[in-house]
Amino acid sequence: xxxxxxxxxxxxxxxxxxxxxxxxxxxxxxxxxxxxxxxxxxxxxxxxxxxxxxxxxxxxxxxxxxxxxxxxxxxxxxxxxxxxxxxxxxxxxxxxxxxxxxxxxxxxxxxxxxxxxxxxxxxxxxxxxxxxxxxxxxxxxxxxxxxxxxxxxxxxxxxxxxxxxxxxxxxxxxxxxxxxxxxxxxxxxxxxxxxxxxxxxxxxxxxxxxxxxxxxxxxxxxxxxxxxxxxxxxxxxxxxxxxxxxxxxxxxxxxxxxxxxxxxxxxxxxxxxx
Numbered sequence: 168x169x170x171x172x173x174x175x176x177x178x179x180x181x182x183x184x185x186x187x188x189x190x191x192x193x194x195x196x197x198x199x200x201x202x203x204x205x206x207x208x209x210x211x212x213x214x215x216x217x218x219x220x221x222x223x224x225x226x227x228x229x230x231x232x233x234x235x236x237x238x239x240x241x242x243x244x245x246x247x248x249x250x251x252x253x254x255x256x257x258x259x260x261x262x263x264x265x266x267x268x269x270x271x272x273x274x275x276x277x278x279x280x281x282x283x284x285x286x287x288x289x290x291x292x293x294x295x296x297x298x299x300x301x302x303x304x305x306x307x308x309x310x311x312x313x314x315x316x317x318x319x320x321x322x323x324x325x326x327x328x329x330x331x332x333x334x335x336x337x338x339x340x341x342x343x344x345x346x347x348x349x350x351x352x353x354x355x356x357x358x359x360x361x362x363x364x365x366x367x368x369x370x371x372x373x374x375x376x377x378x379x380x381x382x383x384x385x386x387x388x389x390x391x392x393x394x395x396x397x398x399x400x401x402x403x404x405x406x407x408x409x410x411x412x413x414x415x416x417x418x419x420x421x422x423x424x425x426x427x428x429x430x431x432x433x434x435x436x437x438x439x440x441x
Contacts, residue, residue, distance in 0.1 A: 176377045177238040183369045206359040209331035210324060210366060217323040222316050229313035236313075237377040243388035246424045248279070249412045252395030253426050255283065257405040264289075264400070278302060278389055282396040292400055299393045303386060310382040314375050321371035328363015332356050391415040 188198055219227050251274070258266050268287045274280040278299070285295045335356030339349065391412055398408040409426050416424070 176240075176373060179373065180238070180369065183373075187365065187369070200354075201358060201361065203355050203358040203362075205335070206328075206331055206355075206362050209334070209359055210328055210362045213327035213330065214320050214324045214363075214366070217327065218316060218320045221319050222312065226312050226316040229316055233313040233317060233374060233378055236381055237374040240377075240381045240384075242381075243384055245388055245391065245416055246420060248388065248392060249395070249409070249416070249424050250426060251279070252392065252399065252412060253405050253409045256395070256399045256403060256408040259399050260402055260405060267399070279392050279396070282392065283399070286396060286400045292397065295400065296393060296397060299389070299396070303389050303393075306389070307382065307386060310378065310385075314378040314382070317371045317375035317378065321367040321375060324367040324371060325360075325363045328360040328366075331359025331363065335359060387415060 191198065191201065215227075255267055255270065258270070264287055267283055271280055271283055271287070274283065281302070282295060282299050285298065290298075336353070339352040339356060342352070394415075395408060395412055398411065405426075409424075413421050413424065
């Protein structure tokens, strides 16, 4: 996966913040005018509290990891996994399933290792698939907690921003005897709404959407892994295993996959060219 795709959230966040600030400067609003400590306290504290009330402490613990995953995700190596699974299919077909046991220590991820260990142990085909599918379901549940935390925050933040603006306007209306301070005071009052809407649409909602996308990559990776492991257990022809797993990759990425015994993918390309 290219660096642009992998770090798309970080790039997008920088562009969004930069363009908002630049637009404000074009309108004659200096960035320092958008900093209001009271608004930050109201938005930050109010959104944090409301979100915590919804998801509990367990959900709040997902916030640091959620930011890290959204901005710097560890994307699954699908081409490498396809090469690995086709290699296992080839080995199992030549030397039997027990030959896989010596390779398990070199398998980089726990999910694949667990599936292959079940196969080596002689676990029933349907039971292997059921156990691995359950692993995917529980993983999705864990991911959804983090996604929901940010999505809920994106809903609470604008409303709390309006609440902060109303609080400030109450103060302004209580001091109508000082006309000269009305303009600046009203401007500061609306910063709370600006901060609330900005946080929701520039930070919280994009992070929630990005977490859903990253989770989708992992789910697809694991479904492809299950497909490969089931094929290994059935003793399928490695060529057919490769053809099936390559369907999980976009056409442009398939040329990067190096398969055991070579010309599998090239043969497909030659047919298309014929």
